[in-house]
Amino acid sequence: MLLKKIYEEYKQDVFKYLVSLTHDTSLSEDLVSETFLGALKSLHKFKGESSIKTWLFSIARNKWYEYLRKEKYNISIDDLAYNYILSESDLDDVLIKRELYNKIINLLKSEPPRTEDIILMRIKGYSYFEIGKKHDISESSARVIDYRTKKKIKEILVKEGIVYE
Known part of the structure; x- marks a missing residue:
């Protein structure tokens, strides 16, 4: 009954998050x-x-990775940089070089704390509305910060x- 709820x-x-991926x-x-x-x-493991x-998004992301590995898809670095900064082990699962991962993380850490948090929230699947509410900014401002930061890192x-267009 709990899982049905x-x-x-x-x-x-979860569907919207997966479509974005x-x-x-x-x-x-x-x-x-x-x-x-x-x-x-894995419900018994959820602590x-x-x-x-967030837990469901993590499972969804891993299911997508499994699909990509099985189908041997190539993912653009742009998509990886945007969607997969969050988890080092996940990045390793899709064969992203540690150097690229570290570079992206360092670039993100060089951003102001609010910008870094906005990007990490977006990667975790939060909506622009939720991000704006947390940071007391408009939904539009959250979109602009996300877009500009992604563009800057790329x-x-x-x-x-490190990456080619």
Whole structure:
């Protein structure tokens, strides 16, 4: 009964998060099912150290990684830099070089704390509305900060020859 309630409350959020990663609604629908099956199998391991939504997004991200590994997809560095900064082990799972990961993290840490937090919140799947509410800024401002920071990091990576457009 508990998982049914969780499913009803978070299925749309998980779906939207997966669409933002995959850009494929059909695949995202499949991954939503796999995410909640994974959640059912690991519900006993959930200790409440993060929100249920964050926990589900983590499972969803891992299900997407599994799909990519199985299908041997190549992911653009831009997508990886934007979506996968959050977890070093996740990045290793999709074969991102440690050097690139460290560079992206260092670039993000060089940003003002509010900007860094906004980007990390976005990566975790928070909406611009939620980010704006936390930081007492408009939804539009959260979007602009996210966009400019992503663009800045990518430009630095391209300039240094770490990433190619």
